[in-house]
Amino acid sequence: MDNNELYSLSMNKNKLNEMVIKTFLSLQKTRTIILS
Secondary structure, eight states, X not given: OOHHXXXXXXXXXHHHHXXXXXXXXXXXXXXXXXXX
């Protein structure tokens, strides 16, 4: 595995983490709206 592969892997991981966080946050918002 060369550095470029490692780099793109970590980039993908970051993107994935961002997506998970965004999804989680929007779910939280939705829940708050439903509960209130």
